Amino acid sequence: MYQTNQLATPVKLLIMDVDGVLTDGRIFITASGEEIKSFHTLDGHGLKMLQKTGVKLAIITGRDAPSVAHRVKGLGIDYYFAGIHNKQQTFLTLLEQTGLNAKQCAYIGDDVVDLPVMNRVGFCVAVPQAHPEVLKRAHYVTQAAAGAGAVRELCDLIMHTQGTLDKALAEYLS
Structure with a gap:
């Protein structure tokens, strides 16, 4: 059911972009200038499950x-x-703060501004709607769309590859 990617085995930190990854990339702006974004609950719960396995989470947006x-x-x-x-530069700061190395990091992005980090992590992931240059360099492209479960798919893949998915799901299956 889950595609195993051995590059996910050493992951201790999942780094994410927001717009076009955790959201579908659209930004709604009200007349008062407030931004409204739509997040998927599958992604949110997957992040919480992954975090419970010991993998840290980061956002660089x-x-x-x-x-x-x-x-x-x-x-x-x-x-x-x-x-x-x-x-x-923020990625390098994050490595200093966590004490991790780049091979222990996964990054999911969608646009060329994500490439400087994607090119350095051990496991780089793109969403299907990503820019062609991002898709070309990704180790894995999610089947689920941005803002519609792509991050959950990645969380499940990491847990599956690390052997923690069954335990993460156990509380819901008993």
């Missing part, structure tokens, strides 16, 4: 939207970097 900060807090994301224009 170019935008600084209050709705994302609210979602991050609700999910208990370990590291959150918003309004970032140099994702590579």
